[in-house]
Amino acid sequence: MSPCELNALIAxxxxxxxxxMPQDRFLCLAVFLNELSxxxxxxxxxxxxxxHEGKFHP
Incomplete structure (x- = not known):
């Protein structure tokens, strides 16, 4: 799938x-998907x- 096709699909x-969807549910879904992303x-x-210990390594 090309980037253009992916963009069209997401849109x-x-x-x-x-x-x-009702606006309140649409907004809740948008917030949820944003946080998930x-x-x-x-x-x-x-x-x-x-x-693996959560320590920064150079």
């Missing part, structure tokens, strides 16, 4: 949720920066 899903991105970064 389509967001538009579907926006038009089919931040956590998923930070996990491999933390693993790359720190050893």
């Amino acid at each position: 389509a899903i967001a538009n579907y949720f926006f038009t089919s 931040k956590t998923m991105l930070s996990m491999p970064l933390y693993k790359d920066l720190c050893n």
Whole structure:
């Protein structure tokens, strides 16, 4: 899948949720997915920066 196709797919899903959900549920889902995304991105970064004891390694 190309970046353009992925972008179009994500936009389509967001538009579907926006038009089919009440605003309060849409906002709750947006907050949840945002927090999930931040956590998923930070996990491999933390693993790359720190050893298994949680200490920074150069």
